[in-house]
Amino acid sequence: MTRSIAEQSIQELGGEASVLARQRRDHAELDRPMNLYESGSETQDEQRRILKQIVQLTFSHAFAEEVVLWPALRRLAPDGQELTAQVEEEHQEINNLVAEMERMEPQDAGHDQLAGRAFALIRQDIRDEEDLLLPRLQEALDRARLRKLGSAWETVRRTAPTHPHPAVSRRPPGNAVAGVPLSALDRARDLLPVGTRAPNSRRLVLAGCAVLATWLVVTAVRRRH
Ligand SMILES: [Fe+2]
Numbered sequence: 001m002t003r004s005i006a007e008q009s010i011q012e013l014g015g016e017a018s019v020l021a022r023q024r025r026d027h028a029e030l031d032r033p034m035n036l037y038e039s040g041s042e043t044q045d046e047q048r049r050i051l052k053q054i055v056q057l058t059f060s061h062a063f064a065e066e067v068v069l070w071p072a073l074r075r076l077a078p079d080g081q082e083l084t085a086q087v088e089e090e091h092q093e094i095n096n097l098v099a100e101m102e103r104m105e106p107q108d109a110g111h112d113q114l115a116g117r118a119f120a121l122i123r124q125d126i127r128d129e130e131d132l133l134l135p136r137l138q139e140a141l142d143r144a145r146l147r148k149l150g151s152a153w154e155t156v157r158r159t160a161p162t163h164p165h166p167a168v169s170r171r172p173p174g175n176a177v178a179g180v181p182l183s184a185l186d187r188a189r190d191l192l193p194v195g196t197r198a199p200n201s202r203r204l205v206l207a208g209c210a211v212l213a214t215w216l217v218v219t220a221v222r223r224r225h
């Protein structure tokens, strides 16, 4: 019988480096700031900082799932297609909600309602992954492979985009191709003061493509010389 990864020991999950243990740790890491934000006990500046942290954690985590984990699950599990389609839909909805929030100020009417809906979906996504999708990976892979997949997921997560991009495909190769320039732009934006408004997402994608194109031209020219 399938057991949720929420109920298992680290040993059962394949050790600290296993993708299952890494996912569970990250989910707990995300739950803390969401609870703090919802408690409303912090100053407005602190609330902005907490929200920024939630957004960065959520989107880098989800991007690496879409690029590394869900394609693996589709190859390994007979119901992988159906299960991953469900979480990708959740990810898309979270992208839409947070992109809408990023065009607002925290004090705007409807901002906290959007945050509440996004947090509820993030929690639903975590439950689906810990109870359904990740146990399927556990059934299909031995401990060594769970650790390998964990380190692949972690590598992508560390360099992934950190903001929502609803216009980008939730599946490879589209997301993997757009991920490089978008990540560079997101991480540059993260250096700006908390509360800086989000640029238009279509413009961001175009700017990302321009960065990538420039890089490709420069690389090609350098190779010739
Ligand atoms: Fe996850």
Ligand SMILES: [Fe+2]
Residues within 6 Å of the ligand: 061, 062, 065, 087, 091, 125, 126, 129
């Ligand atoms: Fe997810």
